[in-house]
Amino acid sequence: MLALSHSQSRASLLIKTLVQPRGPGHGARALGSTRSYTAGSLKINAARMMDSLHETCKWGAAHPYGSGPTETGMSRLTLDDNDFKARRWLAKEAESLGCTTKVDKMGNMFMFRPGKHQGHATAVGSHLDTQPTGGRYDGILGIHAALEAFRTIHENKLQTEYPLCLVNWTNEEGARFPKSITGSSVWNGDLALDKAWALQDVKDASITMRDELERGGFLGDVEASYESNPLAAHFELHIEQGPILESTGKKVGIVQGGQAYRWIDVNVHGRDCHTGSTPFETRSDAMLCASRIIVESNRIAKEHGGLASTGILRLSPGSVNTCPGHVFFTLDIRHPSTERLAALTSAIEARSRAVAGTGSERGCRLEWLETFHSPAVEFHPDCISSVREAVEANYGAESGIDVFSGAGHDTCATSKRCPSSMVFITSRDGVSHNPLEYSSPEDCAIGAQVLMDAALVYDARRTA
Amino acid sequence: MLALSHSQSRASLLIKTLVQPRGPGHGARALGSTRSYTAGSLKINAARMMDSLHETCKWGAAHPYGSGPTETGMSRLTLDDNDFKARRWLAKEAESLGCTTKVDKMGNMFMFRPGKHQGHATAVGSHLDTQPTGGRYDGILGIHAALEAFRTIHENKLQTEYPLCLVNWTNEEGARFPKSITGSSVWNGDLALDKAWALQDVKDASITMRDELERGGFLGDVEASYESNPLAAHFELHIEQGPILESTGKKVGIVQGGQAYRWIDVNVHGRDCHTGSTPFETRSDAMLCASRIIVESNRIAKEHGGLASTGILRLSPGSVNTCPGHVFFTLDIRHPSTERLAALTSAIEARSRAVAGTGSERGCRLEWLETFHSPAVEFHPDCISSVREAVEANYGAESGIDVFSGAGHDTCATSKRCPSSMVFITSRDGVSHNPLEYSSPEDCAIGAQVLMDAALVYDARRTA
Numbered sequence: 020m021l022a023l024s025h026s027q028s029r030a031s032l033l034i035k036t037l038v039q040p041r042g043p044g045h046g047a048r049a050l051g052s053t054r055s056y057t058a059g060s061l062k063i064n065a066a067r068m069m070d071s072l073h074e075t076c077k078w079g080a081a082h083p084y085g086s087g088p089t090e091t092g093m094s095r096l097t098l099d100d101n102d103f104k105a106r107r108w109l110a111k112e113a114e115s116l117g118c119t120t121k122v123d124k125m126g127n128m129f130m131f132r133p134g135k136h137q138g139h140a141t142a143v144g145s146h147l148d149t150q151p152t153g154g155r156y157d158g159i160l161g162i163h164a165a166l167e168a169f170r171t172i173h174e175n176k177l178q179t180e181y182p183l184c185l186v187n188w189t190n191e192e193g194a195r196f197p198k199s200i201t202g203s204s205v206w207n208g209d210l211a212l213d214k215a216w217a218l219q220d221v222k223d224a225s226i227t228m229r230d231e232l233e234r235g236g237f238l239g240d241v242e243a244s245y246e247s248n249p250l251a252a253h254f255e256l257h258i259e260q261g262p263i264l265e266s267t268g269k270k271v272g273i274v275q276g277g278q279a280y281r282w283i284d285v286n287v288h289g290r291d292c293h294t295g296s297t298p299f300e301t302r303s304d305a306m307l308c309a310s311r312i313i314v315e316s317n318r319i320a321k322e323h324g325g326l327a328s329t330g331i332l333r334l335s336p337g338s339v340n341t342c343p344g345h346v347f348f349t350l351d352i353r354h355p356s357t358e359r360l361a362a363l364t365s366a367i368e369a370r371s372r373a374v375a376g377t378g379s380e381r382g383c384r385l386e387w388l389e390t391f392h393s394p395a396v397e398f399h400p401d402c403i404s405s406v407r408e409a410v411e412a413n414y415g416a417e418s419g420i421d422v423f424s425g426a427g428h429d430t431c432a433t434s435k436r437c438p439s440s441m442v443f444i445t446s447r448d449g450v451s452h453n454p455l456e457y458s459s460p461e462d463c464a465i466g467a468q469v470l471m472d473a474a475l476v477y478d479a480r481r482t483a
Numbered sequence: 484m485l486a487l488s489h490s491q492s493r494a495s496l497l498i499k500t501l502v503q504p505r506g507p508g509h510g511a512r513a514l515g516s517t518r519s520y521t522a523g524s525l526k527i528n529a530a531r532m533m534d535s536l537h538e539t540c541k542w543g544a545a546h547p548y549g550s551g552p553t554e555t556g557m558s559r560l561t562l563d564d565n566d567f568k569a570r571r572w573l574a575k576e577a578e579s580l581g582c583t584t585k586v587d588k589m590g591n592m593f594m595f596r597p598g599k600h601q602g603h604a605t606a607v608g609s610h611l612d613t614q615p616t617g618g619r620y621d622g623i624l625g626i627h628a629a630l631e632a633f634r635t636i637h638e639n640k641l642q643t644e645y646p647l648c649l650v651n652w653t654n655e656e657g658a659r660f661p662k663s664i665t666g667s668s669v670w671n672g673d674l675a676l677d678k679a680w681a682l683q684d685v686k687d688a689s690i691t692m693r694d695e696l697e698r699g700g701f702l703g704d705v706e707a708s709y710e711s712n713p714l715a716a717h718f719e720l721h722i723e724q725g726p727i728l729e730s731t732g733k734k735v736g737i738v739q740g741g742q743a744y745r746w747i748d749v750n751v752h753g754r755d756c757h758t759g760s761t762p763f764e765t766r767s768d769a770m771l772c773a774s775r776i777i778v779e780s781n782r783i784a785k786e787h788g789g790l791a792s793t794g795i796l797r798l799s800p801g802s803v804n805t806c807p808g809h810v811f812f813t814l815d816i817r818h819p820s821t822e823r824l825a826a827l828t829s830a831i832e833a834r835s836r837a838v839a840g841t842g843s844e845r846g847c848r849l850e851w852l853e854t855f856h857s858p859a860v861e862f863h864p865d866c867i868s869s870v871r872e873a874v875e876a877n878y879g880a881e882s883g884i885d886v887f888s889g890a891g892h893d894t895c896a897t898s899k900r901c902p903s904s905m906v907f908i909t910s911r912d913g914v915s916h917n918p919l920e921y922s923s924p925e926d927c928a929i930g931a932q933v934l935m936d937a938a939l940v941y942d943a944r945r946t947a
Contacts, residue, residue, distance in 0.1 A: 152800065199804075261760030278759060282803055291917055294792035294815040295742060296725030296889030299785060301913060306793045307781055310774035317771055321763060328758035329770045330803045332796060336616065339746055339794045339813045340663075340890075341916055349803045351758040425760030426804070449765055452805055453755050 056479035058412035058472040061171050065464030068167035071112075072463075075163075076155050078104040082454035092454020093155055096195040097148040098126065098231035105147045106187065106237065112166060113185055116173040122239030123248060124212060126189040126232045127202040129241075132169060134181040134478070139251035139437075141179070141478045143168060143470055144186025146202075146429060150194045154456025156258045156446070158191055160463055161470075164256045168471035179478045181251060188429040189237075190218075196228045197221050203432035205243040212243055245436040252402055252477055253433035256470040258458050259443040260426050260451035269420040270465050271410045272443030273403060277396035277424040277431045278326075279360040283350040283368075285312065286386035287375060291336060291344035299380060302342055306334055308383045309346040312371045316350055319370060323363040325354035326425075355423050357394040364389075396424075396431045402440030402477060409442075409472030414465065438477075442469045520943035522876035522936040525635050529928030532631035535576075536927075539627075540619050542568040546918035556918020557619055560659040561612040562590065562695035569611045570651065570701065576630060577649055580637040586703030587712060588676060590653040590696045591666040593705075596633060598645040598942070603715035603901075605643070605942045607632060607934055608650025610666075610893060614658045618920025620722045620910070622655055624927055625934075628720045632935035643942045645715060652893040653701075654682075660692045661685050667896035669707045676707055709900040716866055716941055717897035720934040722922050723907040724890055724915035734929050735874045736886040736907030737867060741860035741895045742790075743824040744817040747832075749776065750850035751839060755800060755808035763844060766806055770798055772847045773810040776835045780814055783834060787827040789818035790889075819887050821858040828853075860888075860895045866904030866941060873906075873936035878929065902941075906933045 073088070079095025079102070095101045106128060110120045113130035121129040131140055145161020165185045172179070188206075193199030196218035204210040216229035232238040241248055259265075264272055289303035313329050320327035332348040352367060354360035368387055375385040410419035422443060424431070433439045444466035447457040458466075537552070543559025543566070559565045570592060574584045577594035585593040595604055609625020629649045636643070652670075657663030660682035668674040680693035696702040705712055723729075728736055753767035777793050784791035796812040816831060818824035832851055839849040874883035886907060888895070897903045908930035911921040922930075 259760065260757045262762065262765040266765075280759060290914070292913065293724050293890055293915055294790065294794060295744060295817055295891070296723065296915070297913055298726065299781070299790065301726045301730075304792070306796065307777060310777040310793075313771060313774040314778055317763070326758065326763065328768070328804075328806050329774075330758060330805050330807060331801050332770065332798055334796055337795050338916075340792075340815050341794050342792050343794060351804050353759055426757050427759070449756065449761055450754070451757055451760070452800075452802075453808075 056475045058409045058476050061175050061177065061471065061475070063167050063171045063464065063467045063471055065460060065467070067170065068163050068467055069460050069463060071166065072155065072159060072163040075105055075108055076159070079149060082152055084454050089155065092456070093149040093153045093159070094151050095147065095149045096151060097190040097192065098228065098235055098237070099195070102148055103235040106235070109147065109162065109166065109187060113169060116169050118169070118185065121241050121248065122237055123206070123241040123243040124239055125202045125205045125215060125243040126237035126239065127206060127243060128187040129248065130185040132172070132183045134179040134183065136181055138181040138483060139249045140182035140184035141474050141481070142184040142186050142250045142253045143255070143474050144188060144253060144429065145255050145257065146188045146191035148190060148192050148194070150192050150452045152454060153192070153452055154454055156456050156458050157260065157451050160258060160458065160466070161256045162187055164463070164467035164470050167467050168474065171471060179475065181478055181481055183474065183478070184250060186253070190228070191429055195220055200427055200429055200432050202243070203429040206248070207245055207432045207436045209432065209435070250433065250437045251481065252437055253430055253439040254402065254406070254442070254470055254474050254477070255428060255430040256442045256444070256466045257428060258446040258451060258456070260446050260449065262449035263422055264420065264443065264445040265447070265449065267420055270414060270418040270445070270462065271420070271469055272422040273406050273410060273419045274398060274424050274441035274443055275403060275421050276398045277427060278353045278355050279357040279395035280351060280353040280393050281360060281364050281389055282391040283352065284388045284390050285309070285348050285350060285371065287346045287383045288386070289342070289344050289383040292342045294340045294342055297342065301381060303381045303383050304342040305346040305383050306343045307380070308375050309348055311374045313348070315370050315374060316367045319366050320352065320363060323354065323359065323366065325352065325360060325363045327352045327367060353425065355395060393427065396434055398434055398440040399438030402438045402473070405477040406440050406442055406469060406473040408476050409469045413468050413472065440473070442466055442473065520939045522873045522940050525639050525641065525935065525939070527631050527635045527928065527931045527935055529924060529931070531634065532627050532931055533924050533927060535630065536619065536623060536627040539569055539572055540623070543613060546616055548918055553619070556920070557613040557617045557623070558615045559611065559613045560615060561654040561656065562692065562699055562701070563659070566612055567699040570699070573611065573626065573630065573651060577633060580633050582633070582649065585705050585712065586701055587670070587705040587707040588703055589666045589669045589679060589707040590701035590703065591670060591707060592651040593712065594649040596636070596647045598643040598647065600645055602645040602947065603713045604646035604648035605938050605945070606648040606650050606714045606717045607719070607938050608652060608717060608893065609719050609721065610652045610655035612654060612656050612658070614656050614916045616918060617656070617916055618918055620920050620922050621724065621915050624722060624922065624930070625720045626651055628927070628931035628934050631931050632938065635935060643939065645942055645945055647938065647942070648714060650717070654692070655893055659684055664891055664893055664896050666707070667893040670712070671709055671896045671900045673896065673899070714897065714901045715945065716901055717894055717903040718866065718870070718906070718934055718938050718941070719892060719894040720906045720908070720930045721892060722910040722915060722920070724910050724913065726913035727886055728884065728907065728909040729911070729913065731884055733884040734878060734882040734909070734926065735884070735933055737870050737874060737883045738862060738888050738905035738907055739867060739885050740862045741888040741891060742817045742819050743821040743859035744815060744857050745824060745828050745853055746855040747814040747816065748852045748854050749812050749814060749835065751810045751847045752850070753806070753808050753847040756806045758804045758806055761806065765845060767845045767847050768806040769810040769847050770807045771844070772839050773812055775838045777812070779834050779838060780831045783830050784816065784827060787818065787823065787830065789816065789824060789827045791816045791831060817889065819859060857891065860898055862898055862904040863902030866902045866937070869941040870904050870906055870933060870937040872940050873933040877932050877936065904937070906930055906937065
């Protein structure tokens with residue numbers, strides 16, 4: 020174990036105040052300090068990285084918001100033709116740096132660069148796919164920073180202790196095939212391969228993910244499994260997709276783990292009625308009931324120090340002069356603590372049932388179905404400390420801040436099977452999943468430098 | 484003017500407590516009391532009426548809810564093949580009773596029965612079209628009650644003073660061609676003929692209302708105009724579509740007029756953000772903002788003795804883990820008084836702007852667009868008093884209750900151009916626009932008897 024040097028601060032609910040030590044059985048490997056890489060001794064080439072990033076965004080560029088060539092968002096959906104072009108380009112680039120590419124049955128791409136010793140690789144990875152109205156940084160920056168690290172290591176002829184691996188995970192976004200973090204969830208054993216293969220294109224149910232893997236030549240023969248294809252560690256650079264770094268003026272988020280979250284499908288069954296002829300006291304207005312629940316879920320989440328959000332809502336029948344008899348909506352409820360999330364969720368459910376059942380109107384019937392539960396993820400102290408060392412060596416301790424990830428990432432999946440951590444950089448206005456998503460070239464460079472150094476520090480200290 | 488005998492009571496906000504006398508210029512004709520028809524001297528044949536109603540509901544029967552032959556709802560959309568069949572049947576029945584049919588350019592059907600004197604006809608009418616998930620009574624009962632009145636008058640060889648007219652108005656529901664009360668609004672001059680003709684089938688924009696009028700043979704050559712084709716008065720029987728009669732135990736609603744209402748399109752512009760990585764204080768969550776406005780509109784409407792309802796809501800982008808950046812929803816705001824509706828609407832708008840602009844989050848931008856305004860309608864005292872006399876003569880004064888219509892009806896349109904009023908009967912549970920819509924045969928018979936007698940009383944007292 021490396022000694023941890025905590026420069027903790029607390030900017031928001033998303034920031035974890037203490038790194039919990041891991042118990043045994045998490046796959047931690049002891050790090051030694053006998054070998055020699057010093058963070059900051061290699062410097063990435065920021066201009067080269069940004070050129071590659073923007074050049075390859077021609078595959079999927081969409082939603083221009085300005086006249087400049089990089090002033091567009093992206094729509095590079097998993098396994099579409101643009102994704103295939105970006106994937107082939109990436110493999111070719113990595114191979115030009117001496118890497119060997121393996122593609123697994125989920126299309127996850129692993130580009131290995133040999134080290135001095137045999138052993139599992141220290142990986143740096145992210146994803147090339149985007150949301151349909153996405154930006155140029157979410158996922159894409161993580162891949163390009165990893166590639167830039169490989170280029171820098173290659174041109175400096177640095178021989179790492181163990182192999183490195185650049186990973187492009189399939190369908191992190193879950194936008195075209197509706198399950199996020201798909202490739203890494205098959206790899207870590209959370210999701211069965213056949214279920215992932217059977218995912219259907221949201222716009223054309225006749226097309227499955229397996230069809231598209233095959234069409235693009237990315238249906239590999241390596242098992243999509245941490246057992247057949249293990250990694251020693253996984254690091255990922257990602258834009259924060261939130262406002263903490265910007266609001267605190269810090270440059271790097273040293274990510275401690277991911278929030279716990281639960282997704283709930285709520286169905287409110289009332290009764291259609293005429294808006295003109297039905298006095299309030301005889302209504303069972305599902306839309307009014309749903310609105311009250313959404314307002315209450317917000318209030319209760321604030322009280323509990325968590326989050327609650329409604330992203331989807333559909334009603335029927337949908338006529339100006341008919342009170343809806345049925346409303347479906349989603350609740351996305353989050354908290355850094357798995358246990359406190361459970362308490363928050365119970366409180367919202369209880370209040371929702373009270374809102375539906377009573378009040379001045381006749382009431383509605385409520386169906387409450389949890390569709391997804393992701394417990395809190397705690398990243399590995401060895402990986403976190405490698406990131407911290409990279410931050411401190413390059414930019415000083417005061418430039419980093421310990422944060423918790425609000426979003427899910429492939430690294431949340433890998434962390435179940437190998438030591439993992441992440442590096443966050445500033446997102447302008449916290450905007451993401453939006454064409455206006457933006458991180459400055461300076462911030463992208465900081466992130467890439469920290470990513471490379473974290474991986475190299477980790478590699479240098481590994482004892483196996 | 485007939486002497487008014489008010490047996491006013493107040494069961495809800497929808498009930499008007501005083502009938503306002505009309506000023507001059509509304510087209511009222513003085514009623515005399517020299518002629519002889521006495522309400523209750525003819526009796527309608529309830530069984531015959533219900534047989535016809537259910538028999539002709541074979542044209543459009545849908546959404547069965549039980550095993551009995553009449554236990555279905557209806558889907559008889561304006562100018563579909565079922566509507567054509569029902570229309571042709573109606574004309575044939577009326578003609579078998581000595582009527583002459585005129586069809587105007589909107590497909591409004593006028594079936595005239597001669598009286599002793601030349602003159603404009605006293606009309607009884609409603610509509611044969613239904614909602615796609617409608618019932619067997621909304622509109623349909625009004626037509627069958629009018630036909631039953633004609634049958635009763637015919638078999639009793641009653642010669643009215645002036646002509647009677649049975650009217651079937653086109654597209655009252657506005658379900659297939661999205662504008663309600665279309666035919667009578669062209670007739671009364673509120674809606675231009677070419678705009679009505681150009682209305683497109685909501686499911687197939689290549690089909691216009693004019694196309695379908697032509698296809699069915701209902702593109703008549705009579706101008707759709709109260710000037711070319713005037714009526715002396717218009718009476719309509721309708722189900723209440725609300726809970727007042729049921730809750731008060733009264734049998735007949737003596738309708739004083741229609742509520743004022745306004746329709747508002749509300750657009751809330753916030754900013755898409757990730758549900759996990761965005762603390763509340765930096766969000767502009769359009770869905771939360773919309774929910775608060777809906778809850779507040781309900782509260783404010785209660786305070787003002789009016790109604791506010793949201794029947795349509797759409798959001799984007801529509802992903803579980805993205806707070807919506809945009810929400811569109813409708814507000815339907817009603818009050819029996821035009822002036823108090825204006826005050827209520829202003830109060831809701833002001834509060835909505837406050838909710839959008841302030842609060843703990845960053846706020847959203849609000850667009851508020853009024854798309855429709857229907858001032859309060861006051862029915863004609865001569866028609867109201869004819870209905871009241873019909874109720875008192877047949878069932879006693881205590882069986883009637885003065886009510887305001889919460890919904891729009893063709894009679895609200897005719898009342899702008901000729902003395903008009905309506906008769907309401909009980910709707911079970913206030914359910915309408917729903918296959919379960921139901922009124923008992925006994926209540927249907929009461930309504931038909933009152934409708935016939937109101938028209939005959941009016942006819943007998945007319946002086947021109």
